[in-house]
Amino acid sequence: MADRKPDISWVVRIEPDAARRYVPPLSDYLSASPDWMEAEFRSIDLPATRVTGGYWTGEPGRVEIDPWIYTEICSIISGRVAVADFHGGRLEFGPGTAFMIPKGFSGEWITLESSAKMFLAIY
Numbered sequence: 001m002a003d004r005k006p007d008i009s010w011v012v013r014i015e016p017d018a019a020r021r022y023v024p025p026l027s028d029y030l031s032a033s034p035d036w037m038e039a040e041f042r043s044i045d046l047p048a049t050r051v052t053g054g055y056w057t058g059e060p061g062r063v064e065i066d067p068w069i070y071t072e073i074c075s076i077i078s079g080r081v082a083v084a085d086f087h088g089g090r091l092e093f094g095p096g097t098a099f100m101i102p103k104g105f106s107g108e109w110i111t112l113e114s115s116a117k118m119f120l121a122i123y
Contacts, residue, residue: 079115
């Protein structure tokens with residue numbers, strides 16, 4: 001994959017069914033209640049030199065980005081958005097969905113309806 005420019009197939013949905021399950025060992029913690037149980041569902045693992053994040057709102061419209069200058073992780077809180085590459089690939093996301101757009105991806109961010117998201121930009 002590293003030899004070609006990222007397209008829509010590189011956009012990663014962040015959801016338990018599409019991730020690697022990992023259970024951190026209890027030894028990682030100072031203490032844990034007797035009934036403590038958890039699982040992480042790891043979708044990506046990236047090196048980073050800088051990370052920014054926050055809350056974003058947008059109104060219907062679109063922007064073309066060529067290329068994305070950072071890897072972006074998004075969690076849609078409300079509304080609907082789509083990400084499309086310049087080859088016709090397209091994915092749509094709504095409330096409760098999360099996804100990752102890789103650095104170097106070229107395409108469109110399309111806000112389909114008034115939307116809000118939490119995001120991390122990983123440089």
